[in-house]
Amino acid sequence: MATVRAPYRSGSAAEFVDRLQSRGRYGFAVRELVQASGLSTAAAGAQLKRLHPRVKSLYPKSGFYVVVPPEHQANGAPPASWWIDDFFTYHNEPYYIALLSAAAHWGVSHQAAQLTQVMTVTPRRAFTLGRVKISFLSKKALGKTPVVTATGGQTPFKVSTPEATVLDLLRYLKQSGGLPRVLQILNDLASQLRTVEFRKALKAHPEVTLVQRTGFILEALGHQTLSRCAAEALSGQRLHPIPLSSGTPTDAPFHAAWGVYGVLPMEADA
Template identity: 35%
Template sequence: MKLSTYIDGLLEKGICSFSGVDAVSALGSGESAVRAALRRLRHKGELAMPVRGFYVIVSPEYRQMGCLPASQFIPALMQYLKEPYYTGLLSAAEFYGAAHQRPQAFQVVTEHSRPGIICGMVKVDFIKRKNASLMPTRDFKTPRGYLKVSTPEVTAFDVVGYPHHAAGLDNVVTVLVELAESLDPAALAAIADLSPVSWAQRLGYLLGFIGETELAEGLAGYVAERKPVPALLSPSHPSHGVRQDPKWRLFPNQSVNPNI
């Protein structure tokens, strides 16, 4: 079997990726010959290799990008890597119409640290969350299958917990303003235990700051029950002279301005 025939067969089944090992096995040829054929198709732009040994079939409309959009190959890639994942932070917010600015990289949350990917013009960043497999997700349909995306509530916790991955605290508040209509107060409280309590303190404070009182109250009871140590709104900023917000046991040590 020729490599082109193998690839056509995958496409007929709606499959847009494969491993080098699978190709060698299916073609029944020597490994060196298959690798050479794979290299030729990569040079022609018909294949891309986001990670070693994993190939993406690049359809003609995406060849100028040099890769498929990340949302179309990430599910297969994570299955290949045997890594629990979900699309998170600003990339998840975009699925809920809450990304004020499109992230420069597609953001994927995983349980282990992984280097980012550059595949043609497509960039993927991985953010480590050791309990990623426990986080609630929703499936979004893409042209190549289904993509796991964090729920709005998980997305809210994540952007607050990883502000450096969300373009800073001002943008975090902007995302929360736009995400608020998708949030459920009971669902927020239900998943609070999956994150550090300081994230609930910050998220509750910021929801109150933007006037989402009902959403904030869903977390206020949780924080009051936990009686956590006082936290900083921004751990990277000084807190000298800042008065504590007693409700959230939080020092609002950074002014925030939504970009809306």
């Protein structure tokens, strides 16, 4: 028996996008349109192409599209946080907003709002949609990192907790803008860090060298309660001498309690 196809409708894609946007969604897979409309994949793609620039393909052959509302036409795309959760749901992969973008979410903004840093399990190439730039970092143990689902904005998305954000910033110093910038962010975030949650974040990031640097920095900045959490995480560990950062000279002061040699930038400038 022949398969009965749904009648072809030239406005199916536009109607689908209208319904999607009315529900507060700005990212979708072409297969969703196919399932909702009965269009073939080719016909769905052709209709979506005619909706440009209101609807844009994330990148060629991605199968994923972003709805661009009028107020974001000048930027060529809405903020990544509006559609990043749909994108990773489409790929069935875990993720979270990380580093400087996570710090900005927690109220500490030291970067261009149009750059979004995302942590993933597998490496991905950075891409740009309009003026919105997305860069990716990968972490094998991503599933252990404490994250929360941010709500109250345009759409929900996953973001690292303030405590996990601090550790990520120190782990990925280069991608976070270097040590001076990270120290400023850490100081601004410190009032939001909770000891119970910080212990959880330390347990999820058991690299001894990271905990050494973190404890030393927190103590040097005067955050004694948090530095004690790092000391607890290092209990029983053998500490090998490590530099504070890659540019630390080998003859810098050594801090035996943490096994770290170097001085914070503000100390060097004093």
